Amino acid sequence: MRRDIKPANAMLTGTIDKREPCADQAVGLVCRQTPAGGQLAKGRPVTVVVSTGAPKTEVPDVTDKDQSDAPRTLEEKGFEVRTRRIDSTRAPGTVLEQNPQAGEQAAKGTDITLTAAEAPERVTVSDLTGRTVSEARKLLTESNLKLGTTTEVTSTSPAGSVVDQSITAGETAAAGSPIDVQLATPRHRTTPNSTPTLPPPPTFPLP
Incomplete structure (x- = not known):
């Protein structure tokens, strides 16, 4: 998509050629231009590529790794790392969670927060x-x-x-x-069952 822009030098014509991720320029700033610079004839067009922000990359999975190794994996991808610790029965230093989660897309320089196990008091x-x-x-x-x-x-x-x-x-x-x-x-006391007393059998005189 091409769109005219107003360059700093009013004697030149500026046009946005396209927008794309740019590692070293914030959103809306120029990544590069054509021609790159130098003396230009009056009215000659200058085309620019505008940044949509830092390029995104997939966040690697570092859960279950040791907190001494996990940051290196993330930093190699261009991420920043922060670590918090919580009591856990897992081995101390084990990464329990990460945010953003593994597989998500994030720009380089994004903070990745790790939650690591700590032996409870x-x-x-x-x-x-x-x-x-x-x-x-x-x-x-x-x-x-x-x-x-x-x-x-x-x-x-x-x-x-x-x-x-x-x-x-x-x-x-x-x-x-x-x-x-x-x-x-308390123990419950048991009362033995009492046998009822029966009246004696009747007696009759002999003939």
């Missing part, structure tokens, strides 16, 4: 035995843990108190982990 588990559910929950919250499932078991301990926990007191667990507990419930 570990905290010491408190002793919950003998505590009520509310007390156990409070202790766990203070340690950056949380109460998991509660199960009732028959016990001679006070009803509703913790008699066992899924991770032993003094051991460490990943921050935010649930700790399951067992709660005491």
Whole structure:
């Protein structure tokens, strides 16, 4: 598509020849011109190619790679790389996500954000035995843990108190982990079935 433009030198005639991606010019700026420069005769036309922005390329897949290797792969394609880290059970440094995603088209210089695994903080588990559910929950919250499932078991301990926990007191667990507990419930006493007393059979005088 050709379109006349007004050049800086009013004695020349400018025409847009076409628009195409241009690595070093922003959208709307001239990528190149014909003639390239020099002295021109009055009225001689100058044609230009206008930039539609940086050329786009396919974003490579770097998920599951180590964060020390993934940036190099992206930078070789002309992208910028930013990394954020989140707690994960995956090996520390493993790339979990990327944005834009693999296979998308993006201009060179685009920021690619990587989400990498980080070993979660570990905290010491408190002793919950003998505590009520509310007390156990409070202790766990203070340690950056949380109460998991509660199960009732028959016990001679006070009803509703913790008699066992899924991770032993003094051991460490990943921050935010649930700790399951067992709660005491009293034994039910059983009353033996009583045999009803039957009246004696009637007696009759002998003839």
